Amino acid sequence: MDRQHIRNFCIIAHIDHGKSTLADRIIEKTGLLTQREMQEQVLDNMDLERERGITIKSQAVRTIYKAKNGEEYTFNLIDTPGHVDFNYEVSRSLAACDGAILVVDAAQGIEAQTLANVYLALDHDLDVFPVINKIDLPSADPDRVINEIEDVIGIEAMDAPRISAKMGIGIDDVLEAVVNKIPAPSGDEDKPLKALIFDSIYDSYKGVIVFFRITDGRVRRGTKVRMMATGAVAEVVEVGTFGAGQFIPCDELSAGMVGYLTASIKNVRDTMVGDTITDDENPCAEALPGYKRVQSMVFCGMYPADGAKYPDLRDALEKLQLNDASLNYEPETSIALGFGFRCGFLGLLHLEIIQERLEREYNLDLVTTAPSVVYKVYKTNGEMIDLTNPTNLPDPSEIEHMEEPIVSAEIMVTKDYVGPIMELCQGRRGRYLSMEYIEETRALLKYELPLNEIIYDFFDALKSRSKGYASFDYELKGYEPSKLVKLDILVNREEVDALSFIVHAESAYERGRKMCEKLKDEIPRHLFEIPIQAAVGGKVIARETVKAMRKDVLAKCYGGDITRKKKLLEKQKEGKKRMRQIGNVEIPQKAFMSVLKLDDM
Amino acid sequence: MEIYVHIPFCERKCNYCDFLSGPADENTKQIYTDALITEIKKRAQSLSRGNKVTSIYFGGGTPSVMTPAQLGAIYTAIGHEFVIDRDAEITIEVNPKSGRDKLHYLREIGFNRLSIGMQSSHKSELELLGRIHTYDDFAECFIDARDAGFKNISVDIMTAIPGQTEQMLSATINKVLDFSPEHISTYSLIIEKGTPFYERFGDIEGPVVGEETERKLYWMTVDMLKDKGYKHYEISNFAKPGFESRHNTGYWKRVHYLGVGLGASSCLPEKEFDARMRNTTDLATYVKDPLAQEEYNVLTKNEMIEETIYLGLRMMDGVDTDAFESKFGCTVRSLYGDTIDDLVAQGLVYEGAGSLSLSDLGIDYGNHVFAQFLK
Numbered sequence: 001m002d003r004q005h006i007r008n009f010c011i012i013a014h015i016d017h018g019k020s021t022l023a024d025r026i027i028e029k030t031g032l033l034t035q036r037e038m039q040e041q042v043l044d045n046m047d048l049e050r051e052r053g054i055t056i057k058s059q060a061v062r063t064i065y066k067a068k069n070g071e072e073y074t075f076n077l078i079d080t081p082g083h084v085d086f087n088y089e090v091s092r093s094l095a096a097c098d099g100a101i102l103v104v105d106a107a108q109g110i111e112a113q114t115l116a117n118v119y120l121a122l123d124h125d126l127d128v129f130p131v132i133n134k135i136d137l138p139s140a141d142p143d144r145v146i147n148e149i150e151d152v153i154g155i156e157a158m159d160a161p162r163i164s165a166k167m168g169i170g171i172d173d174v175l176e177a178v179v180n181k182i183p184a185p186s187g188d189e190d191k192p193l194k195a196l197i198f199d200s201i202y203d204s205y206k207g208v209i210v211f212f213r214i215t216d217g218r219v220r221r222g223t224k225v226r227m228m229a230t231g232a233v234a235e236v237v238e239v240g241t242f243g244a245g246q247f248i249p250c251d252e253l254s255a256g257m258v259g260y261l262t263a264s265i266k267n268v269r270d271t272m273v274g275d276t277i278t279d280d281e282n283p284c285a286e287a288l289p290g291y292k293r294v295q296s297m298v299f300c301g302m303y304p305a306d307g308a309k310y311p312d313l314r315d316a317l318e319k320l321q322l323n324d325a326s327l328n329y330e331p332e333t334s335i336a337l338g339f340g341f342r343c344g345f346l347g348l349l350h351l352e353i354i355q356e357r358l359e360r361e362y363n364l365d366l367v368t369t370a371p372s373v374v375y376k377v378y379k380t381n382g383e384m385i386d387l388t389n390p391t392n393l394p395d396p397s398e399i400e401h402m403e404e405p406i407v408s409a410e411i412m413v414t415k416d417y418v419g420p421i422m423e424l425c426q427g428r429r430g431r432y433l434s435m436e437y438i439e440e441t442r443a444l445l446k447y448e449l450p451l452n453e454i455i456y457d458f459f460d461a462l463k464s465r466s467k468g469y470a471s472f473d474y475e476l477k478g479y480e481p482s483k484l485v486k487l488d489i490l491v492n493r494e495e496v497d498a499l500s501f502i503v504h505a506e507s508a509y510e511r512g513r514k515m516c517e518k519l520k521d522e523i524p525r526h527l528f529e530i531p532i533q534a535a536v537g538g539k540v541i542a543r544e545t546v547k548a549m550r551k552d553v554l555a556k557c558y559g560g561d562i563t564r565k566k567k568l569l570e571k572q573k574e575g576k577k578r579m580r581q582i583g584n585v586e587i588p589q590k591a592f593m594s595v596l597k598l599d600d601m
Numbered sequence: 602m603e604i605y606v607h608i609p610f611c612e613r614k615c616n617y618c619d620f621l622s623g624p625a626d627e628n629t630k631q632i633y634t635d636a637l638i639t640e641i642k643k644r645a646q647s648l649s650r651g652n653k654v655t656s657i658y659f660g661g662g663t664p665s666v667m668t669p670a671q672l673g674a675i676y677t678a679i680g681h682e683f684v685i686d687r688d689a690e691i692t693i694e695v696n697p698k699s700g701r702d703k704l705h706y707l708r709e710i711g712f713n714r715l716s717i718g719m720q721s722s723h724k725s726e727l728e729l730l731g732r733i734h735t736y737d738d739f740a741e742c743f744i745d746a747r748d749a750g751f752k753n754i755s756v757d758i759m760t761a762i763p764g765q766t767e768q769m770l771s772a773t774i775n776k777v778l779d780f781s782p783e784h785i786s787t788y789s790l791i792i793e794k795g796t797p798f799y800e801r802f803g804d805i806e807g808p809v810v811g812e813e814t815e816r817k818l819y820w821m822t823v824d825m826l827k828d829k830g831y832k833h834y835e836i837s838n839f840a841k842p843g844f845e846s847r848h849n850t851g852y853w854k855r856v857h858y859l860g861v862g863l864g865a866s867s868c869l870p871e872k873e874f875d876a877r878m879r880n881t882t883d884l885a886t887y888v889k890d891p892l893a894q895e896e897y898n899v900l901t902k903n904e905m906i907e908e909t910i911y912l913g914l915r916m917m918d919g920v921d922t923d924a925f926e927s928k929f930g931c932t933v934r935s936l937y938g939d940t941i942d943d944l945v946a947q948g949l950v951y952e953g954a955g956s957l958s959l960s961d962l963g964i965d966y967g968n969h970v971f972a973q974f975l976k
Contacts, residue, residue: 527966550812562912563898568968
């Protein structure tokens with residue numbers, strides 16, 4: 001196949017603008033699957049992805065399209081994750097493409113992620129052409145959206161296909177545009193092998209399957225390949241291209257092509273996304289630019305609800321990590337929760353997904369502690385530590401100063417909600433940068449925000465304050481000094497390590513108060529009174545009391561129906577099993593997550 | 602062995618009642634009576650005749666809504682099929698409007714103990730509860746009962762009625778004490794799902810009057826009745842010496858009992874273990890097949906041990922630990938030493954020579970204590 005007839009492209013969009021649906025239509029129209037075989041949203045493989053309507057891992061699919069000019073084209077459609085947590089994966093997927101279809105909702109217009117993704121695509125020198133989707137909606141206003149795209153993004157949109165991916169309207173126009181507007185890949189197949197890894201998955205039969213796009217050279221069975229960043233070397237067992245949900249082996253892949261290889265590699269950590277594959281015997285001079293090791297941004301403790309399940313949790317994390325190089329974990333111990341793991345994630349969504357997969361696929365009942373970002377603690381002795389667990393904060397006397405991660409955030413919101421959103425950002429210690437109106441009714445707000453203020457519930461707060469009309473995107477900007485303190489929680493005068501968290505000094509009182517109020521509701525009454533205190537550096541700053549239970553006895557004995565009575569007692573006993581014993585107080589497991597819900601109050 | 606007979610009928614459902622009962626027409630009552638008699642006969646066949654019956658209890662509902670003829674027929678059927686102990690306790694629950702003639706008849710055919718559902722002496726409380734009688738009805742009923750020859754009468758009092766004050770409850774108690782009944786049961790109102798009270802007071806945890814008031818009313822009742830010479834022998838029951846309810850004590854001491862009638866529970870021997878079972882709660886099913894059961898569980902030894910303790914703890918004398926040892930071949934302490942030490946340290950139970958019992962504080966937290974003995 002000559003390169004002139006290959007198109008490597010992706011679809012970019014704000015969440016819910018119809019990216020996956022369009023991908024489905026393209027696959028269906030190019031004849032890879034008949035309609036009957038189509039399961040909706042073919043590219044979103046994991047159950048979780050389908051349920052949440054988001055793409056977590058990128059995927060690729062290869063189809064053949066017979067264009068109106070009578071020639072056949074190979075389409076490599078690379079799906080990109082749609083969430084900010086997976087920004088780095090998005091950027092590597094984009095690097096594997098030559099062009100992008102920008103899907104914009106005909107009713108909603110441009111959103112924050114639309115902009116973020118377009119800029120990312122343009123940064124990678126992709127040719128971007130827009131498509132106006134959901135024209136079947138009563139509220140659709142394609143003309144307005146086209147103007148918006150030209151005004152705000154500054155790309156040509158007048159002849160953008162107007163489609164409805166859901167109804168199958170206008171798909172042919174999109175396919176023709178792919179042929180005509182996206183360039184064929186360049187590259188030289190006679191040069192040494194140089195290929196970009198944009199994803200890798202672990203398969204229990206084949207080992208690691210690496211997804212890549214070849215820039216130069218060729219690769220076939222038997223080629224000894226080297227991953228330039230990790231240094232891993234392996235002999236290729238199989239190369240091939242992607243069907244929908246299946247792998248199609250072939251003899252050789254060459255410059256411009258997108259495909260996979262297997263090489264009896266046992267760990268996805270050896271095939272990091274963004275790394276360059278080369279021929280070990282005839283290596284290319286330098287790696288492709290842009291590789292970086294993904295850093296965990298958010299950490300939390302994960303503990304089995306039943307201590308005996310610790311080995312099961314360890315095995316499950318090991319298995320998940322085979323497939324997800326961005327998941328980190330190491331063992332830790334908590335006085336309150338026993339043996340568990342401190343896990344690192346790309347962001348809160350990533351955390352939630354892993355948590356759900358552990359519970360659903362591995363049947364584990366988990367207690368998760370409050371998520372924390374990574375703080376830099378500069379000690380008076382000149383040492384610097386990356387703090388991922390609040391419990392490990394050194395004594396204040398040993399701390400010179402601390403720094404916290406800051407993100408640059410862009411929020412797009414309709415005019416009516418600018419006030420509430422600004423208030424929200426100020427409340428979260430945001431630093432206002434700018435605001436511009438991208439059209440009469442919508443503004444783009446730019447803020448710098450501490451990451452620890454947005455990892456808990458910022459998305460929810462944003463949605464509720466804007467009635468769903470705000471969209472949000474961010475990227476890490478760097479670290480800044482900050483006045484941070486550790487907030488400790490004492491239950492019945494005993495410190496509960498798993499409830500400690502780092503907070504800005506100014507919000508310590510407010511957070512401590514809310515935390516105590518929340519815990520007061522979560523902790524059931526005991527036979528004695530239980531003080532719940534929030535303390536900073538040993539000084540109590542807030543207190544609530546769980547009153548003593550006055551009575552717990554049933555007067556009635558149901559005419560000899562002992563079974564019914566026993567059921568009541570068993571329920572009571574069962575409830576206790578789901579609690580953690582701290583001193584002589586029993587704390588329900590969900591209380592350990594309460595810090596997450598402070599703003600619901 | 603004891604026998605419980607369930608009569609699922611009443612004149613009108615009370616606002617708090619979630620028992621298996623409701624009004625019924627004469628025809629239904631007769632069909633039910635026939636089914637009961639069939640059940641008694643058939644159950645008797647599978648039970649050893651050597652088992653003397655020490656107590657019979659007609660409960661409901663309101664058993665006194667049945668005609669004398671129906672009650673007589675049921676009682677006679679039991680007499681035919683079982684050997685009734687000469688001094689067996691034979692109780693029937695009656696409402697205060699049962700009428701003089703019926704009481705005389707009941708005494709004549711062999712009932713020797715009455716349980717009268719008085720609940721309150723206040724018109725406002727009786728109306729709130731949805732009771733159909735008045736205090737005067739109760740007074741008349743009690744006098745008639747004595748007149749009919751009942752020497753063992755129990756009166757039910759309800760506490761923690763919404764709006765109830767200490768004054769109101771003590772007035773009710775005094776009006777009961779005026780008649781000097783042999784036995785008094787006091788039940789604290791619980792709002793149960795599916796009752797008119799549930800609709801009215803909603804899904805609240807604990808008593809409507811508040812836990813503090815409920816406990817105050819409880820301990821006031823205990824003090825008043827003890828003061829008049831009643832023995833506080835179970836969490837909610839008081840008796841003059843020698844008049845403790847033998848039937849209910851049987852439940853707490855795990856005596857075997859046969860329950861007949863709709864939804865009735867039984868606890869009967871099954872080889873070396875006990876089986877707990879429950880009849881169907883569907884009337885149509887029951888009258889078609891009076892042996893239909895909806896639950897049948899053979900208890901494990903461990904379950905029997907747990908029951909012995911948490912049922913035994915309901916009695917103020919507590920668990921007879923010597924009897925426990927001779928029955929199960931091990932001491933309570935060998936099984937629950939740590940639990941007992943914890944509970945003693947918290948002041949919830951007493952460990953005496955040959956007994957384990959609740960303290961006053963332990964009474965307030967009975968369920969908590971009981972739950973500790975479940976494995």
